[in-house]
Amino acid sequence: MSELDTPMTCPSTAARAGHREPRKSSPSTISPATSSGPLISLSWTDHVTGHQGHLVVDRLVRGVASGGLRMREGCTLDEVAGLARGMTMKEALHYDVDDPAVRYIPLGGAKGGIDCDPQDPEAYGVLVRYMRAMRPYIENMWTTGEDLGLTQDLVDRAAAEAGLISSVQAVYPLLDDEAAARQRLADAFAVEIDGIGLDELVGGCGVAESLLAALDRTGTPRAGTRVSVQGLGTMGGATARFLSRAGLKVVAVADIKGTIANPDGLDVEALLAARDAFGTVDRAALRPADTELPGDAWLAADAEVLVPAAVSYAVDTTNEASVRARWIVEAANMPVLPEAEELLAARGITVLPDVVVNSGTNAWWWWTLFGDIGADADEAFAYTRRAMRALIDQMLARAEADGTTPRAAAHAIVADRLPVIAERFGWYS
Numbered sequence: 001m002s003e004l005d006t007p008m009t010c011p012s013t014a015a016r017a018g019h020r021e022p023r024k025s026s027p028s029t030i031s032p033a034t035s036s037g038p039l040i041s042l043s044w045t046d047h048v049t050g051h052q053g054h055l056v057v058d059r060l061v062r063g064v065a066s067g068g069l070r071m072r073e074g075c076t077l078d079e080v081a082g083l084a085r086g087m088t089m090k091e092a093l094h095y096d097v098d099d100p101a102v103r104y105i106p107l108g109g110a111k112g113g114i115d116c117d118p119q120d121p122e123a124y125g126v127l128v129r130y131m132r133a134m135r136p137y138i139e140n141m142w143t144t145g146e147d148l149g150l151t152q153d154l155v156d157r158a159a160a161e162a163g164l165i166s167s168v169q170a171v172y173p174l175l176d177d178e179a180a181a182r183q184r185l186a187d188a189f190a191v192e193i194d195g196i197g198l199d200e201l202v203g204g205c206g207v208a209e210s211l212l213a214a215l216d217r218t219g220t221p222r223a224g225t226r227v228s229v230q231g232l233g234t235m236g237g238a239t240a241r242f243l244s245r246a247g248l249k250v251v252a253v254a255d256i257k258g259t260i261a262n263p264d265g266l267d268v269e270a271l272l273a274a275r276d277a278f279g280t281v282d283r284a285a286l287r288p289a290d291t292e293l294p295g296d297a298w299l300a301a302d303a304e305v306l307v308p309a310a311v312s313y314a315v316d317t318t319n320e321a322s323v324r325a326r327w328i329v330e331a332a333n334m335p336v337l338p339e340a341e342e343l344l345a346a347r348g349i350t351v352l353p354d355v356v357v358n359s360g361t362n363a364w365w366w367w368t369l370f371g372d373i374g375a376d377a378d379e380a381f382a383y384t385r386r387a388m389r390a391l392i393d394q395m396l397a398r399a400e401a402d403g404t405t406p407r408a409a410a411h412a413i414v415a416d417r418l419p420v421i422a423e424r425f426g427w428y429s
Contacts (some may be wrong), residue, residue, distance in 0.1 A: 038084060043077055044133050046126050051116045053130040055137060058084035058109040061425050063140075064170050065108035066091060066362060068147030069130075069155060071123065072311065075113040079312060083111035083333050090359040092417045093391060093410065094366075103370040104363075106421060107171065110142050118149035119278065124158065131162035143168040145365065146234070148311065148332070151277070152189070152199060171369065180371075187375035188368045195273070196238065198377050199361075202384050204238020206360020207331045209385045210352055211305060212246060213392040214327065220304075228252040228301035228325070231310030233279030235331045235358060237272050239307055244268040248305070254298035255280045261301065262290045299323060308335035316340050323349060330354035345405055353407040355414075356391050360384045 040057035054077045057065045067087040088109030095106040112134065116126050127150070131138065138144060138159070144167045146152040159167045166172075166182075175181045191198035215222060225248045229236050232253050240250050250268050252261040257280060260266065267287060274285035283292065299306065299315070300322040308314045309331035315323070320340040328336060328344065328351045336344070341351050364380060367373045373383050399409035 038081060040137075041077065041081060044130065046129055048129065049116075049122050049126055051114065051122075051126045053112065053114040053126075053133070054080040055112045055134055055142070056081045056084040056110060057137070057142060058088045058111075060108040060141060061091070061106055061421060062174055064143060064174065065110035065141055066143045066171075066366075067110035067112070068362075069112035069114070069144045069150060069167075070147035071114040071116055071118045071127065071149035073115065073117040075115040077113075079334070080111045080113040083113070083312075084109050086333060086355050087111055087362070088418075089355040089410070089414045090362055092414045092421060093356060093359060094363045094387065095417060095421060097417060097420050103372050104366045105174075105370075105425070107143065107366070110144075111147075112142070112144055124154070127154070127158045128161045131158050131164065131167075135162060135164060138164055138167060139169060141170050143171045151234070168365070168369070175369065176371075181369050184371065184375055185365070185369050188380070191375060191377050193377055194269075196241075198380060199364075200234045201238045201241075201377075202364040202380055203235050203358060203361035204240070204242050204331075205381050205384050206363075206388045207235065207239040207307065207309075207329060207357050208242035208246060209360075209388040210357045210392050211243065211307075211327065211329045213389040214350075214352060214396065217393065217396055222247040224249065225305060226251045226301075226303035227305045227307060228254075228298045228303040229307045229309055229331075230254045230298045230314060230335075231279060231308070231332065232271060232275060232281060233310065235361075236307065236309030237275065237279060239309060239329075239331050240268045241272060243307075251303050252293075252298050252301040253281070254295055254310075256295075257281070257283070257292075258295045259293040259297040259301075260286060260290055261293050261297065262287070263302065264289065266290065301325075305329060308332050311335070313337055315344075317343065320344055325349065327352065330357050333358065341405070341407070351405070351407060352392070353410050356388075356395055356406075356410050359391075360388055363387065 038056045038058045042055050044053045067084055091106035091109055096102050114130055116123050146155055155167050172178050189199050227243050227248050227250045229240050232255050244250050249265040251263055252259055270285050271281050274282040299319055303325055305327045306325040307329045312334040314335040316337045317339050320343050330353055333354050336351055373379045395406050395409045399406045
């Protein structure tokens with residue numbers, strides 16, 4: 001059986017057969033504008049290893065949807081569906097409905113996921129076979145890229161092996177000058193700053209600027225503000241760098257081996273330099289005053305800010321009581337479960353939601369590809385900072401006016417914009 005012959009099961013079929021997984025609540029609460037459900041939802045089983053993969057296309061705009069591909073053990077269809085809804089929201093939030101000069105027009109939202117440990121020796125083969133199976137969707141409607149467990153280099157290599165031109169080739173027909181746009185994006189991916197690629201840094205820049213905008217809005221000084229970060233991979237590492245350079249004190253970081261802490265502040269640059277490809281820090285790089293704590297210690301750190309930047313569902317009703325921070329900044333997708341967020345809000349803890357906070361990476365791809373910015377780090381960071389600060393200010397102002405949480409305010413903004421996008425570009429075309 002070829003990879004394209006590997007069975008794909010619609011969730012409704014699986015449910016009738018009694019095989020549907022129990023639903024897990026998603027923090028990306030469905031807004032009225034997206035409550036009709038996804039356009040496409042399917043699961044795939046690898047005929048070689050038995051690993052499962054999923055694809056959900058929540059919405060199409062101009063026939064295309066955008067969303068990364070994650071790989072982690074335990075990834076479920078419901079998780080991917082929540083992430084796809086989140087991508088619809090992120091695209092809508094970055095659409096400036098009143099500025100005709102902006103070249104980037106939003107796409108729809110989608111997401112892919114593979115239930116496999118990315119460090120499994122079989123993982124790359126599973127990735128290639130998944131992309132072969134999903135090739136018709138990637139060629140025609142789904143633009144994808146790196147996400148949890150996968151780097152863009154790995155996605156690109158697997159895409160080539162699967163016979164694809166690019167993991168974002170579905171968007172090429174929408175470009176005015178495809179050759180120039182592809183070269184511009186390739187040039188941008190080649191940019192490095194202090195040993196880290198621009199593609200890794202823009203997401204962290206967006207997360208950091210989101211927090212800085214919130215702190216500035218409340219008059220909270222940057223100096224002395226302590227931060228604890230879960231995950232020192234692509235997003236967490238870049239966020240830690242930008243926050244440290246902005247004058248905040250990173251006092252704890254967690255990776256798969258545990259939490260590294262120092263109340264006087266960690267040497268973020270040294271830790272970044274000591275990471276492996278999966279974001280795990282070589283403990284030989286620790287200073288004498290740095291301490292090693294259990295993996296979940298980051299959550300209860302004596303810090304004003306928590307940045308969950310690794311897995312989904314990191315904060316739930318079993319552990320939210322240990323949070324002592326004032327702010328939780330969702331660098332990861334769906335890290336705070338809704339029931340936990342209600343309890344946190346009751347204690348005066350503000351969650352800055354993923355659909356806004358970590359949307360900078362996706363937006364940077366399209367700003368660059370469509371030509372709103374060039375392959376230049378300073379231009380990319382400046383554009384990202386302006387966009388994220390404007391979004392945070394708009395969201396928090398809406399939350400104050402409506403008497404709601406920032407997440408509810410973000411969803412309200414999306415609910416306002418999606419009908420405008422549908423009217424201008426169609427619901428499915």
